[in-house]
Amino acid sequence: MSLLVPCPTCGERSYTEFTFGGELRPPDAPDPEAEFERVYLRGNVAGVQTERWFHALGCRRWTTVRRDTVANRIEGGV
C-alpha cells in the first residue's frame, strides 16, 4: 500500500498505480552464454536492486528505480 515510486512525469505515487517490471536487465547480450543468463537468470538480490516499474494507472511510462528489497524502501530513481 504504502510504497511510493518516483515517476519522472507524475512525481511520487503509490506503488499500486504501477506494474512491476522486475529487475533491470540489459536489452542485449554479446554472446549466447550471456544471452542465456540475461533471459533465464535473475540476481534475486537481498539488498539494493535496480528495477523497472511501469506507471500503468498514470502516465503509462516506464521508470527505473533502486529499491532495497530487504527493507522494501525505494532509494531513488536512476
Place this chain on the structure above:
Amino acid sequence: MSSFDLDGRRIPIEPGDTLAAAAFRSGVRTFTRSIKSHRRRGLYCLTGDCANCLVTVDGVPGERACVTPAHDGMRIRRETGWPSVERDVLSVTDHLHWAMPVGFYYKVFARPRWLWPLAERVIRRATGTGRLPVRGAPAGRARARSARCDVLVIGGGVAGLAAAATAAAARSRVIVVDEGEPGHALPPGGARTIAASLEAEARAAGAEMLTHHTAIGIYEGASVPLVGPDGLVEVEAGRVIVATGALEAHGVFPGNDLPGVWLSRGAVRLATEHGIAPCARAIVLDDGTGDGAAEALRGVGVDVIEVRGTIVSANGGRRLTGVTVDTPEGRRSFACDGLVLSLGLSPRDTLVRMAADDPVTVAGDAATPGCSIEDAVEDGRRAGRGEPVVAREPDPWPGLGSGGFVCPCEDVGVDELEAAWREGWTNSEIVKRYTTATMGPCQGALCSRHLAAFAAAKGAPSAAGGRTTARPPVRAPRLADLVGGVHEVIDRRTALHGRHVAAGARMDRSGVWLRPGTYGDVAAEIRAVRERVGIMDVSTLGRFEVRGPDARALLDEVLTLDVGRVAPGRTRYLLALDEAGYVMDDGLLAALEDGGYLLTTTSGGADRMETWLRDRVDRRGYRAHVLPRTGELGAINVAGPHARELLGALSDDDLSRDAIPYPGHATITVAGVPCRAVSVGFVGELSFELHHPRSRSGDLWDALLEAGRAWDVLPHGLDALDVLRLEKGHIFLGQDTLPDDHPGKLGLGWAVAMDKPAFVGRASLERMVALPLERRLVGLRFDGSPQRGAPLAVDGRIVGRVTSCTVSAALEEGIGLGWIRAVDGAFPPVLASGDLRATVGPTPFYDPEGVRLRA
C-alpha cells in the same frame, strides 16, 4: 422519553447513555453468553476493550454496547444463547467441560472424516457469536479515501496530543486519530484539563483531528487503515506514534468471568459518568495505587469494603455472590455482588505488536503503563520531535492465578493452557493456535500478556515464550468498510453494449470486457456468416498506432515478421514473442500510407503489448510514438459471401480487390462513417473489419443491420466466432496455447522471419527449434461429438488434450484443435479421445485454399 428495544423489552435512555449504561440501569446483567461454554457474561471493562458486551445493533452484529451511544428507536439484540441469553439451554455445555478437552476439534472430529461437515453445522449454531444477515439487500460498500501525513498519531490522550502539538509545531503534517473525541478516555479532572490545552495547541499548530475513527491495523510503510463514520480512510504516514494508552489488567482466578466482576475503570465509569451503582456491596481490591475507585463507588451509594490481598476465587452461579481473598490476616471470604479489580495496567499495544519493522514510536501509557501525566507529556513531546521515548519501569502486573479464564472471548482457561503445554505445544505462538487464546473478538487485548506470562513461567526460552504477533484488524470492521478499500474491477463495455443487451445478447466476461456470447441461436449466427453475411462487434481488439522515424525499427525488434516487407496498404499476421521465445500475442500489422503502422492485438493482450512496446522505446531511446487507439476506435467485422455487397449498399468507395487487397486495407466511408477497412481472414469468409470513431459505432451498426436486411444479416457473438475460426484452424491465443509454446509448436513457424538479424526471443527460439519437437498443436477430426478438455490417448497412455472443438455444420463432422506429445520420436496420427477416434489432419478444415477469403 426516548428508548430502545432490547430483545423486545423497552429500555429508557437518559442523556449521555451508552447502550450498556442504559441496559444496566434497567436491570440487565447478562449481556452475552460465552462462545463455547455458554457462561453468562456481564459488563467488565466499559472501555471497549473486551468482548463481554457485543450485541447486534439494528442488524449489525458485533457492536460494543459499552461505547455505542444509545439513540431512540434502536433495535438491540443480544447475540447468543438459545432460546435466549437469559435462558440458554446450551449452558449445559458448561457442565460438559470434561468432554471438550483442549484441541477438541482436532481430536474428536479427525475421524471419521464424514462426521465433520455434520458436526460443523451443529457447532456453528451452538457457538455464541453474532449472525450476519445473509438475506436481504447487501449493505453495499463504504466510501474510501486516502490521506497522507508525515506523522500519524493514534490515540488522542495526553501523550498523543502532546506528540501531535510538538510535531505540528515543527511543520510536520499531522493527523490525530481517536475512537471518540480527544481526551474522552481520560478520567475527569486534571488530566482532561491538560489534554484540552494540548488539543488546542495541536489544532493551532495545524494538526488534523480525525475523531470517531479507529485505526484497525498498521501495514508496511507505514500504512494505516482507519474506519470512521464516513467509511474507510487509508492513511500513508511517514511515521506513526502509538499513544493508545493502557487498559486495566485482566484478573485470572477461578470465577473471574462472573457477571459482577469489574475492572475498576468500568465500575467507576458507570458510577461517575452515568450515576449508576454497579452493585450494592463491592469488594474493592486495592493494589495500593489508590485510584479513587472506592470513593467514586461510595458516591453512588455502594457499600464498599476495601481489601488488600490476592484473590483466591470469585464465587457464584448466575452472578457473583461472594469473594475469597488471601489477605495479610489470612484467607477470608466476603459476601458481595460486586468485585472491583484494580490490579495494575496493561499497555494497549496490539497495534505495536503488528508493526515490528515499521517506523512506529510508542508513547505514554501504551509504552509505560501507569506512567504519570508529566511522563506522558514528555513521552509525547519526544515522540513528536522524532526522538526515542525513554523507557521507564512499568507498573507491577498481577500475572496468572490458579484457574479461571485467561481468554474470556474464546473460553480458554488456565487448565487448557496447562493441558496444551503437557501435550507438547511448548511455545506461546503454538499454544495460541492450539487453544485459540488471544484469537477472539478482543484480539488478545485482555489476555495476550497472560499467555506470554504463562509460557515464561513454564520456562520457555524468550523466543518461544514472548508476546505473540498481532495481526489486523485490531477492531472488527464491517465488511462494507473492508471492501471500501478494494479497488473496483471495472468492466469495459464497447459503444454498442446497450444495443447488444437490447437485442437480447448473453453478455460474457472476456478479460476486462463484456462481450456478446450469442444473441440466442448460435447455429443461425454461423449460417449467416457462411451463407449470407454476419456482423460482429470487435471493438475490444487492441489497436495501436506506431509512428515516428524509428517506428519500423521498434516493430522489427518486437515482432517476428519482417516489417520492411509490408508495403503501405498491406496487412500481415503478426506474432510477438517474449524473451524466452514463447508466443506472447498475435494480431495484424497494417502499414499505413503515411509511413505509420496500425497494430491490432488480441482483446486480452492489448495492455501487455503496450507495456512491451513502451519498454523498448524507453530502453533503446527509439524516436517512436506508441498511440493507444483501443478506447477511441470502435470496430465492426462484416463477414460473409455478401459482405462486399452490403458495404456497397452503404458506400460509394471502390471496394474491389484492387482497392482493398487481401491481406490489406483502405480508408472508406460507410453510411457516412469514416472507416479503415481491413480485409481479414479469421472467420474464413470475405470479410472487412471496419475501424471507426467510437462515437459513430451506433450509427454504423444500425446502418449495417438496416441495409443488411436484403441478405438477412445477423449479428453474432463469441460462440459463433469460436466455431467459425475453428473451421479455419485458427488458434485462440490462451485457449489453444500453453505458456511455453514457441511458434513451431503451434505450426506458426511461417510467421517468423528467421532471416531477420534480431528480434525479441530470437536467440531462445534458435535454441528451441534446434531440439526435436516434443509437443505440437494439431488439427483433429473426430468420428463423433468431441469434448473440449478431453484427454487424447494412445494405447491407454494420455499424450495430449483437446483445446477447442465443435461439431461443424458446414463440414458435418466433429473437428478440433489439441496438443499432442511425440511418442517414441513420432507424433501419433490417430488417438483415442474417450470413446471417439481422433485423426490428426491438416488445417484449415474449411476452404483449405482460402478461395472464399479472396473473393
